[in-house]
Amino acid sequence: MKILTQHIDVPGIETIDVFMKNGGYKAVEKALKSMTPDEVTEEVKKSGLRGRGGAGFPVGMKWSFLAKPEGVPRYLVCNADESEPGTFKDHYLMWKTPHTLIEGMIVSSFALGANTSYIYVRGELMYVINILEKAIQEAYDKGLLGKNILGSGYDLDLFVQPGGGAYICGEETALLESLEGKRGNPRNKPPFPAVKGLWQSPTVVNNVESISATSWIVNNGGDAYAAIGVGRSTGTKLISASGHIKKPGVYEIPLGITVEEFIYSDEYCGGIRDGHKLKAVVAGGSSVPILSAENILTTEAGEKRLMTYESLSEGGFATGTMLGSGGFIVMDETTCIVHNTLTFARFYHHESCGQCSPCREGTGWMDKVIKRIETGKGRMEDIDLLVDVAKKIEGNTICPLGDAASWPVAAAIRHFRDEFEWHVTHPEEATKPGAVYMRPGASWTV
C-alpha cells in the first residue's frame, strides 16, 4: 500500500502537469469546492493520522486545539527542517514530488483557515528549496495558490523559508523564532503555538509527511486511511533505512508489519549485509533509545515487535524504544556501540542551543566522558556517572533536545554495558583502529 510514494517513480512527477495527470490536486478541488474547513478537520481526525515528525501526536487533535480568535491571522507552518541523524524521508519526498507537499499544504491551510503558510526547510537543502520554489510558482500559475483559489473565495500564500542549518530549529518553537528572524532558541511552554505561535498568533506546526498525507485523506476519506495499520497507528509511514543492510533507502510501509519483515524481507531492507549478524537497531532517529537485536525483534512478552507507535514503545525504555521520525539505523556486529554513542553525544553537544543549563552543560559533559572512555582513558565510575547525568538532563529542559540527548546514552549503557566496561578494562585493545568488543556468540572476528 503506497500513499505518498505511489507515483514517485513516474518521470517528470516534479512538474505540475505530470502530477495532475496522476491525480494530483484533486484533493484541493474536493476540499475547497465541496467541503467546509471543519469537515476536512473531521476527516483528518477520523483518519487517526499521527504526527510523523517524531512525537506521534494526533494531527486532527492538534488542529482542533488551534485557537480561533476573531481578527487574528492563523498560520500553518510545515516543519521541513529534518535534521535528525538517520532520518531523510522528508528530504526525499520534497525532492521527488514537491507537489505532494504543496497539495497537502493547501488542504491543511484551508482546514485551519490560514491565509499565509510557510515551509521551513533546513538550509543545507538548497536544491530542494529551489525545487519547491519552482513547484510553488507552477501552482500559482495554475491558480492553485494566491487569491480566490479555483473560484472558491479562499486565499492562500505559500512561502519557503530556508533555515540556517541548526538541528534545534526543528523544535517547533525554535523554528517559529527562527522564522521570525531571531536566534533559534526554543520558547518556554505554555503558551503553546496553537495559542501564541508565529508572531504571537495561533499557529500549527506539522511535519512534511503529516501534511502530505492529508490530501490522500481528503480524497479517500478518513476511514479508508484508518483501515490501514494496527490500532492507533494508522496509515503508512516513510521509514529511512540506513546502516548495515543490503538495501538502504526510504520505504513506505503500512504501519503494522513486523520489524523482522522490515529488516529481512526483500521488499524492504533485504537483510543484514553478507556474513554478519544483527547487533543493534536505532528505530526512530538518533534520539530514540538504541535496542539490541533481541529486544528489537521481540517484545518482553515474547511477541514479534511490529512497526507501530505502540509496539515499538512496549516495555517502556527498559526493553522498548520509539517509532520517532522513522530513522531506522541498523548496526551489525562490526559496530562499536561506544563509538556510535560518542557520535550521537558529540552531535547533541554541538547542536544544543545553550539556553537552559542542564542541556548546555550536560551534553558537553556526556560527550567528554564518552570520548574519554572511547579513547581508553575511562574509569569504571564514569559509566554510572553518564547514567546519572543523563537522568538529570531528562525532563528538566525547556525543549525535548535534552531528552533526545540523554536517551541514546542511557539506552546504550542499559543494553550494552558490557561494551563500555570492556573499553574501561581493556583500554589498549579498545583503542586499536577498528576494534570492536566481541559479544559472546559473535560470528565475526577482527
Next chain:
Amino acid sequence: MKVTIDNITLEVEPGTTIMQAARMIGPEVAPPAMCYYEPLKGSGGKCRACLVKVTAGSEKDPRPMPKLVPACITAVQDGMIVENTVNEQVLETRKGIVEFLLLNHPLDCPVCDQAGECHLQDFSFEHGVSSTRTVEDRNTFEPVDLGDNIKLNMNRCILCYRCVYTADQITDGRVHGVMHRGDHAEISTYIEKAIDNDFSGNVIDVCPVGALTDKTYRFKSRVWFSKPMDAHCSCDKCSGNVTLWYRGDEVIRVTGRKNEWGELKEFICNTCRFDRKKTSDWTIEGPTNVSRHSVISANKYGAGLIKPAFPIAQAARDFKQINDDRDRSFLTNQASLPAKK
C-alpha cells in the same frame, strides 16, 4: 486564587507565578533563581534552578504535572499544590543543576570581585554538594572589554541572559546578545562594538555571577571589607538613588539599590555609577540594610548585638561533615599527629 506551597496556603491574584507566590511567603520557601529577574521582561525559565513539583495542577484538574516545572514562569491555578523544599526529586534535581552550572565555572572566587554577593555561591552553598565528579577540562574564554567601564569574563558566565534582557530594555538598537551555541555560547557585543548607552552599567548589577564586572572597582577590595551606604543625588538622567560602597572614607564603588532577592529596584545611569566617586557628590541617607546572615554585614553594624553563644550553637546545629576524601584519621587518632617539638 488559593495556592499551597510546601504546605503553606495563601491567596494570590490570578496571573501570579509560583515564584512570586513563594516569595510572598518568604525566603525559606522561595525557590532559588539564577536567571529569573522580576524587573526584566521575558527573563526566566532558562537556568532550571527553580524547578518545583506540582502535585496537584488545580482544583478542577487535580492531576500532578508529569515533569518538574519552572516556578518563575508557571502561573498558579486555583487549588494548585506545589512542593519545593519538601520534595526529594526537586532537591535532587537542584543538586544536578548546581553541578551543571559549576561544570565550566572556573571557581576563581578568591580573585573574583563578585565573591560575597554572588548568587552562584549562595546557590551552590545552599543546594549543591561539596564534592565534584568532573575531571574534564573547563571551557575557557579570554576576558574582553565591553566599553570603557565593563569587563566581560565569559569563563564565569552561566548564560542567564539577564544582561541581554537589560540591553533589550534600555536600548532599541541592541548590540549586545549571545553568539554561538551550546556550551561554547558567549555573551557578546556584535563585532566588538562597545555598548555606549547611558544605562549600560546596569548589566553589572543584574549579572548573578562575576562575568560582568565594574572596571572602576576591579580588584580594589572585597565586598565584605566595604560598607554600603544608601545615598542620593540630583541626577538628570536617573533617579539618583544608589548604594555607595565605602572602604574607610573612600567611595570605591557605586551600585543600584537592590531588594531582598538581589534585584535592582531601579536602574541608575553610568555617570552616577562610574564618575561620582566622591562623598561630596552625594547626600548620605544612612547604612544600607544588609541581611544579618550576609557576609557583607560581617563584623560591621550591630555586630555587638549578636550574642556570641548564638552563632556557635547554630554552627553546631548546622554542622555537616564534608566528604572530600581526605584522610582525617589524625583528627581522632592522637598518636598519628606529628610530634611536637
